[in-house]
Amino acid sequence: MVFGNLSEKLQNALAKLKGKGRLSEKDVNMAMREVRLALLEADVNFKVVKDFIKAVKDRAIGSEVMESLTPGQQVIKIVNEELTLLMGEREAKIDFAPQPPTIILMCGLQGAGKTTTSGKLAYNLKKQNKRPLLVACDIYRLAAIKQLEVVGNKVDVPVFTMGNQNKPNHIAKAAIEHAKRNSYDCVIIDTAGRLHIDEELMGELEEIEESVDPDEILLVVDAMTGQDAVNVAETFNEKLEITGIILTKLDGDARGGAALSIRAVTEKPIKFVGMG
Template sequence: MFNNLSEKLDKALHTLKGHGKITEVNVAETLKEVRRALLDADVNFKIAKQFTKTVQQKALGQDVLTTLNPGQLMVKLVKDELTELMGGDTVGINLGGSPTVILMSGLQGSGKTTFSGKLANFLKTKKSKNVLLVGCDIYRPAAINQLRVVGEQIGVEVYAEEGNQNPVEISLNAIKHAKANSKNVVIIDTAGRLAVDEEMMNEISNIHKAVTPQETLFVVDSMTGQDAVNTAKAFNDVLNFDGVILTKLDGDTRGGAALSIKTVVDKPIKFIGTGEKMDAIDVFHPDRMADRILGMGDVISLVERAQEQYDEDEARKLQKKIAKNQFGFDDFLNQIQQIKKMGSMKDLVGMIPGAGKAMKDVDIDDDAFKGIEAIIQSMTPVERSTPTTINASRKKRIAKGSGTSVQEVNQLMKQFDQMSKMMKMMQGGGGRKMMQMMKGMR
């Protein structure tokens, strides 16, 4: 996520390293590189120029933060300005109305249909809403089928009318159906085009007027940079939409759309898509994204994701097993499954401060645990529950059954043993001692 931009900003901000104070000369040198990094990320030239001008004025006006060195101060100023550039505050979705009507808009290929499903899944699982997906893309081949596949995946009903070529009529009928079947959220997936055209704009404008949605969201492919921003402006002029959704942020995103779109259309980014799975959706937090762009990670989001997967009953059972030295490979496998539910490994690593930079050249695959899972699944129930029974001959059989080597099995056994000891230590006085040490470091 924004790897190239993060790397270039990091390099630019290192210009101040070693200087004793901030001067007009070293600030100008640094911000020249910052502006270049923003332009390379496809940020609008005027926005990049205004950004660096604002940071420069704030930097030269600083005379109170004397405890910070110039590099730290500049990072803080750039972080604050990046946060403002992306909207400043987190803006939630409006769930008023009975039912809430959400109109999705955007170009073909932006990920609109897929994200309609992700949003439906988010509202169903996180907000306990009874959602209805509506297929109003009557032109694209197999568009309705795609929406039905998505709906089936997440357990959400899809409303469509075969043969009806009037999307306004379909939308109004869908809302009647929602009211009659106790659906409290209706998400309307509209037709897209390969480019902005008058016919498409008139159609979506007519739907908008007819259904008077509580939320009109513009879905944009974040990998298209300035083109995305220009398209957003064209849609906003017609729809006056309420918010932006950035998709495909897990790809090689340059960052131009995320950093420019708020200034151009003055509408908040509300959600981001971070992967292909139906749960790969995050509420957009400008301050957290600024931290990630500057390589500071996003610990808050990481903790929130962990808490979503946290089961108190399972945690208590696990604590008892650890206390009795009964922690086995089945428990280890279960922990791996919980981690995988938190999202893509690449995204999770990016949330750990410094980890993204340290592992920038490492290709983190979502199948990172595949070998470990294969080894554990090749064990017998007795071997999983009692790892001490695994001797040399068993290791050979496990390696053969999992398609790995004995060395890999030995490595997993060693890692498992170390983790078990650490967990045991955290259960006893070691955990208290560690907490005391951490308090003393504050």
């Protein structure tokens, strides 16, 4: 489990509070120091950790908790509640358009997992009895179109492509028309990545956004890149009105902290996670 290691460390840090009949501020502070370390070790962003500890302390050092019969349990409960708040809803769902097709724009840096995840998402939607259409808007490498076709083939979802001689926003627009004519109710647009966030990438994404007005703009980030993923998410979120995040490669040795941080920093829900 992604947060397995972190949960275990947190439980250990809090175990000392459990049996205590009375708690002093010092007891709480000591436990919070360990909680803080556990979070930082799990690669949670330092600012997120700071806010988290403050929120827990503010609640825990209140008289209600200190004077209760089981103060230790109360503090543990507060930590768990605040952690849940930090992670957000467990399974944020795709927001379907009232009038189909629902248009989903996938964006993110090179190699983040956009193409792979587009396929997974298409499969997932199919299982919900939707009729998804994949759209190849990465025109910079012919191999990229081929890759999406292979991915689509695997999950038995058609891929709309116009080769690489048209601009991505034109392809996207044509794909929506195609979807309407052929009653596809979800359109997943796979876009090109870049090594870094630059004007060109943002410009291209903005053009697609203007052309098709997506219902969801999902930022795909690689959880293995840790705090870098947090920075990328923050910058994307400033430039593009993203509606949610997809975290990939959570099966790798990612410590999970980045996942917690991204949600906290961007205040956008994590809509989907990729593993393997």
